Amino acid sequence: MLITTCDKTFTLQPDETLLEGLERTGHDVEYQCRNGYCGSCRLKLISGQVSYNEPPLAYVGKDEILPCCCHPQTDLDIVCHLRVNTPEHNPDIFARDLFETE
């Protein structure tokens, strides 16, 4: 299955969940239970279809999916962004230049 997010398109591997695929490809996605209970991983679905082995306990709106436990049935287009990993967003507080004076 091809997964298209706001920032990239990737192929979901047969042995990984959508959550695992998003993590592998550098996306910023929340999670806690990884099993359909908490709803932390909820994402907006733009197009495509997913199924669940069992109805998840967490609330899922009609245009939302839980990537930890859904099974894509078609290619998906979802709202998810890559992790921001720049020095401005994740400053190294131990970097020497922060403490150096002129």
Ligand code: FES
């Ligand atoms: S991580 Fe809890 S429902 Fe997905």
